[in-house]
Amino acid sequence: MATAALRSQVAAKWHEAFNRLNRTEPGISGLVSFSQAWNIATEYLHPYDISDPMVAKKHDLASVKAAFEIVNRSRRLPVMLETFLDDICNQYHLIIRDITQYLAEYEQSADTSVMLRLVFRLVEWYRAWAPIDELGPTIRGAYTLTFQTQLFSILPPAFVRGFKALCASTLVPVAQHTPQMWEAFEILGLTDRYEGIIASVGYERIEDYVRETCAGKWDAPCLEGLRAWMTEQIVPWMLPMYAKGAINTEDARGMLQNVGSRFDFHMNKTLCDLRTSEIFDIIIDFPDSMGALQDLKECLQRVDQRASLVQSLRKANRKRLLHPGADTKLILSQYVATIKCLRIVDPPGVLLFKVADPIRRYLRERPDTIRSIVANLVGDDDSGDSLVDENEPIQPLQQLETEDYNDPHWDPEPIDAGPDFRTNKPSDVISTLVSIYDSKDLFVKELQVLLAQRLLAITDDNFEKVEKERRNIEILKIRFGEAALQVCEVMLKDMSDSKRIDGHVQSKKASIVHPTIISRHFWPSLESSDIVMPGQFQALQLDYAKEFSTFKPDKKLRWLPHLGTVHLELQLEDRTIETDVPPLEAAFIELFSEKNIWTMDELIEGVGAVDRIAALKALITWIDLGVLKEDEENTFRLLEVTEEAAPAARTAPTAIEAPTVTAAQQQQAEQMRLYWKFIEGMLTNLGSLPLDRIQTMLRFAPGYDQTVEQLAGFMEAARREGLVVGRDGMWKLNR
Amino acid sequence: MEQLTTSLAPPRANPKPSVTNSSQQVAGSVAKRLGNELMSLMMSSSPGISAFPKSDGNLFEWVGTIEGPAETIYAGLTFRISISFPANYPYVAPAIKFDTPCFHPNVDINSGAICLDILQDKWSAVYSVQTILLSLQSLLGEPNNASPLNTDAAAVWDTPDSLCLIKLLSDKLTVTTVFRTQLMKHYRPVKDAA
Numbered sequence: 001m002a003t004a005a006l007r008s009q010v011a012a013k014w015h016e017a018f019n020r021l022n023r024t025e026p027g028i029s030g031l032v033s034f035s036q037a038w039n040i041a042t043e044y045l046h047p048y049d050i051s052d053p054m055v056a057k058k059h060d061l062a063s064v065k066a067a068f069e070i071v072n073r074s075r076r077l078p079v080m081l082e083t084f085l086d087d088i089c090n091q092y093h094l095i096i097r098d099i100t101q102y103l104a105e106y107e108q109s110a111d112t113s114v115m116l117r118l119v120f121r122l123v124e125w126y127r128a129w130a131p132i133d134e135l136g137p138t139i140r141g142a143y144t145l146t147f148q149t150q151l152f153s154i155l156p157p158a159f160v161r162g163f164k165a166l167c168a169s170t171l172v173p174v175a176q177h178t179p180q181m182w183e184a185f186e187i188l189g190l191t192d193r194y195e196g197i198i199a200s201v202g203y204e205r206i207e208d209y210v211r212e213t214c215a216g217k218w219d220a221p222c223l224e225g226l227r228a229w230m231t232e233q234i235v236p237w238m239l240p241m242y243a244k245g246a247i248n249t250e251d252a253r254g255m256l257q258n259v260g261s262r263f264d265f266h267m268n269k270t271l272c273d274l275r276t277s278e279i280f281d282i283i284i285d286f287p288d289s290m291g292a293l294q295d296l297k298e299c300l301q302r303v304d305q306r307a308s309l310v311q312s313l314r315k316a317n318r319k320r321l322l323h324p325g326a327d328t329k330l331i332l333s334q335y336v337a338t339i340k341c342l343r344i345v346d347p348p349g350v351l352l353f354k355v356a357d358p359i360r361r362y363l364r365e366r367p368d369t370i371r372s373i374v375a376n377l378v379g380d381d382d383s384g385d386s387l388v389d390e391n392e393p394i395q396p397l398q399q400l401e402t403e404d405y406n407d408p409h410w411d412p413e414p415i416d417a418g419p420d421f422r423t424n425k426p427s428d429v430i431s432t433l434v435s436i437y438d439s440k441d442l443f444v445k446e447l448q449v450l451l452a453q454r455l456l457a458i459t460d461d462n463f464e465k466v467e468k469e470r471r472n473i474e475i476l477k478i479r480f481g482e483a484a485l486q487v488c489e490v491m492l493k494d495m496s497d498s499k500r501i502d503g504h505v506q507s508k509k510a511s512i513v514h515p516t517i518i519s520r521h522f523w524p525s526l527e528s529s530d531i532v533m534p535g536q537f538q539a540l541q542l543d544y545a546k547e548f549s550t551f552k553p554d555k556k557l558r559w560l561p562h563l564g565t566v567h568l569e570l571q572l573e574d575r576t577i578e579t580d581v582p583p584l585e586a587a588f589i590e591l592f593s594e595k596n597i598w599t600m601d602e603l604i605e606g607v608g609a610v611d612r613i614a615a616l617k618a619l620i621t622w623i624d625l626g627v628l629k630e631d632e633e634n635t636f637r638l639l640e641v642t643e644e645a646a647p648a649a650r651t652a653p654t655a656i657e658a659p660t661v662t663a664a665q666q667q668q669a670e671q672m673r674l675y676w677k678f679i680e681g682m683l684t685n686l687g688s689l690p691l692d693r694i695q696t697m698l699r700f701a702p703g704y705d706q707t708v709e710q711l712a713g714f715m716e717a718a719r720r721e722g723l724v725v726g727r728d729g730m731w732k733l734n735r
Numbered sequence: 736m737e738q739l740t741t742s743l744a745p746p747r748a749n750p751k752p753s754v755t756n757s758s759q760q761v762a763g764s765v766a767k768r769l770g771n772e773l774m775s776l777m778m779s780s781s782p783g784i785s786a787f788p789k790s791d792g793n794l795f796e797w798v799g800t801i802e803g804p805a806e807t808i809y810a811g812l813t814f815r816i817s818i819s820f821p822a823n824y825p826y827v828a829p830a831i832k833f834d835t836p837c838f839h840p841n842v843d844i845n846s847g848a849i850c851l852d853i854l855q856d857k858w859s860a861v862y863s864v865q866t867i868l869l870s871l872q873s874l875l876g877e878p879n880n881a882s883p884l885n886t887d888a889a890a891v892w893d894t895p896d897s898l899c900l901i902k903l904l905s906d907k908l909t910v911t912t913v914f915r916t917q918l919m920k921h922y923r924p925v926k927d928a929a
Contacts, residue, residue, distance in 0.1 A: 677778060681785055685787040685797075693791075699791050700791070702770075
């Protein structure tokens with residue numbers, strides 16, 4: 001039973017198949033014509049070796065088409081397609097052979113034209129194997145897909161490298177054959193598959209170009225030029241790839257927009273990276289690096305690289321600026337340049353705030369920062385390279401203002417501003433520098449010290465210089481306020497008073513001494529000295545003092561004999577020497593008028609007490625002038641008759657020229673030492689105390705005027721030295 | 736024994752009324768004097784003695800610290816004392832007592848009262864806080880057993896040849912050990928309470 005059923009089923013199937021192939025032709029003629037057509041068709045489709053000229057065959061297109069028609073009518077086309085695609089896979093070794101051969105050649109010559117030939121060759125293969133268009137897009141599509149799949153599966157990594165080189169080679173200059181090449185890429189499906197690589201060629205080209213043209217060129221903005229270059233060079237290159245099938249320029253522009261902005265972004269990013277890496281030097285070059293800063297500003301708006309800019313600049317500062325080898329003045333000027341530069345790049349000042357913080361902290365630790373700033377303020381800089389822009393209007397110091405809640409132009413703080421960011425209204429540079437420290441008192445004190453030094457250095461009634469100082473002080477008054485500079489005012493007045501008093505005293509009794517009379521109370525403490533001027537100098541001083549006390553009976557003249565200069569004329573047996581020397585030198589040579597040979601100890605005794613190094617220095621001055629000679633160590637002889645100058649036996653010991661005025665900081669340290677005694681005393685007896693209690697207890701110390709913040713800083717310093725320990729706001733001695 | 740009872744009375748319990756009346760005007764100059772004394776005490780570097788006003792409002796109450804002198808039985812111990820200046824200081828000696836219990840022939844172990852001649856009849860206006868502190872420090876090493884406030888301590892101390900230097904002789908070692916035991920029994924280390 002089953003057999004019968006099976007049989008009938010098989011018979012039905014067979015009939016159906018037969019009818020399909022035989023169509024409605026009589027007998028088996030349909031079947032015969034089908035098998036002929038099948039043969040022709042497969043023959044035609046068979047992937048042949050194009051490099052074998054023998055196989056190249058001519059087909060009668062009409063009969064081929066007829067054959068396909070028959071196959072199609074028999075609905076055997078899918079089967080034929082399958083066979084065809086299988087054949088392609090089987091025959092692909094031919095292509096592989098070619099590829100291997102070309103790539104080997106390329107590897108050897110590294111000539112991109114080889115790659116180009118390979119691509120064209122692949123196109124040849126593709127064309128040769130392609131089925132006729134009449135078979136419809138489905139078959140065509142299936143073929144392309146199979147061909148490309150096979151191709152991509154066998155392309156070795158070497159091909160990618162070559163491909164990239166080929167793309168790059170067409171970029172500069174844009175080669176003649178570029179359109180054909182793009183077409184070939186398109187046919188082979190390479191554009192889609194290797195889009196990343198093609199884009200990276202563009203990116204790399206942009207990077208190279210930016211580095212080539214813009215590195216180290218900071219005077220003019222580069223961005224405009226770069227954009228023009230992009231339009232001229234990059235856009236034509238990417239036109240065939242990204243704007244294929246564009247009908248008109250309008251169309252092309254639309255297609256390019258996406259990729260164009262990507263390239264533009266990349267250009268901005270590259271430039272931004274470059275400038276970020278150069279930022280430290282750009283700041284050094286300011287204001288000649290204006291262009292670069294404008295570029296950077298524009299780039300930063302497009303590319304979010306602010307954080308890396310800050311990081312890079314901070315790193316560069318740490319490495320190149322904030323180390324013991326850098327001069328404070330240099331750090332200051334770089335800081336000022338940084339302020340100016342970052343204001344251009346980022347007007348709200350967030351970047352500046354972040355970058356400036358470490359610099360300011362470092363400067364605060366430097367002992368001579370204030371001195372440098374003040375020296376610059378009064379134009380004491382020999383270099384003349386003033387921190388302050390001369391065109392900048394002089395204005396009062398700006399205090400950090402708290403936020404004004406009624407400000408109608410209030411802007412929220414920028415998004416990357418930290419919590420401790422303070423809106424730094426574009427204040428002037430001096431205000432910014434002064435704000436490194438918490439109070440301007442330090443500056444005023446240092447200013448006094450500096451002014452004292454400069455005033456005392458003025459000799460010979462050089463009143464112009466005094467006038468210059470006065471002008472300086474007037475300018476500084478605008479900045480620091482009248483009250484703060486009162487002491488300076490007194491000092492200047494002392495100068496003119498001295499001149500007046502001297503004039504008066506001289507009119508009573510002419511003297512060659514012209515003292516500068518200063519009010520001790522207002523001048524910074526001057527270094528005292530125990531020198532007693534010997535011989536005629538003392539007589540001169542006494543005479544003058546007598547005249548002075550008759551003129552001003554309520555005042556007492558106290559000499560600071562070690563300051564000033566003495567104009568001397570030495571009459572020796574064979575020569576006369578005229579010279580200007582410091583008082584100590586004069587005192588020594590005066591002693592030599594008593595006897596010709598002195599030992600060092602005798603000399604020192606003769607002028608009271610004086611430091612040996614200072615004494616030696618004074619004596620060496622005379623040795624250098626050929627007036628004295630050191631016969632044996634520490635014994636000096638006056639050369640009445642000049643002797644052949646022996647090579648200087650001694651060179652002046654490198655004693656640092658002691659500043660005549662104790663620096664304000666030193667004074668403060670001195671004071672703090674006194675307060676420390678009190679703090680130590682109270683902590684010994686009262687155990688641990690909170691800071692404010694210490695502050696109020698320091699009332700017992702005479703002249704205590706520190707703020708609680710200053711005290712906190714001091715305690716912190718004491719803690720670092722291991723003198724005290726602080727816990728929970730309580731301080732106690734560390735023992 | 737007679738002296739003992741007299742000195743047991745609080746040293747400055749009865750200041751002369753005539754002087755206190757005029758204290759109002761004197762207070763300023765006293766404060767100035769105390770200020771100067773504080774300054775010179777802070778500036779001097781006498782090891783082991785120190786004193787400071789208790790609070791910023793009142794210059795008349797001070798706290799002092801005395802470290803036991805080296806090579807005495809008190810070596811290594813720190814004693815806190817309180818100093819209270821009368822309004823007519825320096826014409827009258829300040830009242831001083833030990834806050835840290837001190838086992839010493841001339842110090843009352845309970846009240847901390849001190850028997851020292853310069854704090855009583857031998858007081859002079861030329862003395863200062865610093866001299867007092869120095870005297871107290873030396874008193875620790877050399878007690879005056881003629882007028883003991885603490886008879887127990889004096890008794891222990893007074894046992895034959897009681898120079899209490901540990902390093903001398905072995906038979907004195909017992910004496911010193913006895914004294915030291917007593918001393919340590921009463922001693923309370925100084926705490927850092929403000």
